[in-house]
Amino acid sequence: MGRRDDVALPELVERARGADPRAVARLITMVESGSPGLPELAALLVPDSGYAHVVGLTGAPGVGKSTATSALVGALRRQERRVGVLAVDPTSPFSGGALLGDRIRMQTHATDAGVLIRSMATRGHLGGLAAAVPLALRVLDAARCDVTLLETVGVGQSEVDVAGSADTTLVLLAPGLGDGVQAAKAGVLEIADVFVVNKADRDGAGRVAADLRQMLGLGGPHSAAGSWRPMIVMTSAEQGTGIDDVLAAIAKHRAWLDGADRLHQRRVRRAAREIEGLTLAQLRARLGGVRHGGALAELAAAVVERRTDAHAAARLLADGAIPPGSGPSR
């Protein structure tokens, strides 16, 4: 599952830069499996990072996410843009690189050299999604994807976390799923830059859009204060209608991001979350178990023997990392 030793990491990264699909696949599998080579990989990918416009796609099961992704890939290819697709399942164990499902549903694009498709499961990964997804995206940056579609499988908080790795987030809805807008709860509505009401040819699609408009109190895509107000686009991914409108909405959002340095700011916030996740993961790994001795074991014994308390012990450990006063409360 990890990197095979017959090819050195710098060589694999070079091949990924040449858009070799097997090199890309092997690097993303490395990321997925939490290989010890990840720090080296991260360092090698520094010059590539941030190349693609990352578009997140999220939505409840049944809204037609896979079909919409496939339609978007086709439309982007007609614009001659190189496309990456990263399908993330935050609830699964390692996929082990198995891509059968993706291959079937994306087979239209399977032989297109301008399309790279990978799925990734990250359950149990050290540092979790916060660490794995950004690094996998950088592998696709290295392969010079102009747009990377970051598709999340499943719902819930981790879906929101994954969407946090995107520059532009699409939330897909469809009529006939419970009560439409209500079907996408739990913070998902708040993360949308663009709402895509799919299956627009079906009964109730207009109602979903109307509910959204009411919820948003929409006047237009841009509010007075220069903040982004989510757009609503109607599509039928199966029939291929409305897909160009989605691309137009993505482009509009990108233009807004490029104004006033917003893309940079958004990506800095994202990098901060990534660093935070990795720092906590490293500290957890270093604190380790008490059987191995070290500072934690000594402090734990001191707590049990009533020589100190756990809060004071934690403060001692934390002070070493970030002295009080140098943090945000300064």
Add this chain to the structure above:
Amino acid sequence: MGRRDDVALPELVERARGADPRAVARLITMVESGSPGLPELAALLVPDSGYAHVVGLTGAPGVGKSTATSALVGALRRQERRVGVLAVDPTSPFSGGALLGDRIRMQTHATDAGVLIRSMATRGHLGGLAAAVPLALRVLDAARCDVTLLETVGVGQSEVDVAGSADTTLVLLAPGLGDGVQAAKAGVLEIADVFVVNKADRDGAGRVAADLRQMLGLGGPHSAAGSWRPMIVMTSAEQGTGIDDVLAAIAKHRAWLDGADRLHQRRVRRAAREIEGLTLAQLRARLGGVRHGGALAELAAAVVERRTDAHAAARLLADGAIPPGSGPSR
């Protein structure tokens, strides 16, 4: 919800030491709400900590946990031991000190000065259950509870985490809930020091015990290597039968713990987990958001501007806390 300012914290702790139920209630509410006074409280409770024998009670809904707790409280009181009950719901928002449910089901003991009963919800607490439960237990230590029953509400991983705070863990099972032993999955069987098969007067109770025995491959309570082998006790909490057998099993486990320094070792491992949780929570709080400036913001900008990578940035932050080589891998 937090501590009122009309009584200083040392004074509240003194009153708790005198077993004043209102002082105990206020201190545990402080812990539940994540009050800024917790480090001071933790320091004040150092001399009290570890007094009670902490007995965890866990089990799927419907096994009769509340009835069993109430019966155990009664039996312990007949032995003239002071009893604390801490009911923890890891899935609820703050209970805000509301105890109506507890009051109703434990009303037999409500007027007994030798019994202190509190419930606690810890969702959203900084440091989570790992930080809140041990500190709440120390409040009951201060009130000189000889035995504290730590009852978890709900099921799943957090239940296992809570049970990790106990010296002795009882896992309750009952016939007629799905398929008995299988009903308690997800790591719960592994944490049991004593299995209590409740509702022993009902059909299928013998089968549950037989399944357990088969699963454990039981010869006797102590295996050759001096490791503890879980005991199985049959009870009918409603009819009050078997409760003294549960107390005898708890006493037997305690005697085993007292041999070969096992209680101390178990508590050191527990304290290490507690310190780890608090350290990570403190670091998370200090790393804060990027809007406030500081090291994280600078490193995040460096990542976006392709001057470093997130892994290297995280290493920089983590190295300050625990230099590589001083940890468990030494």
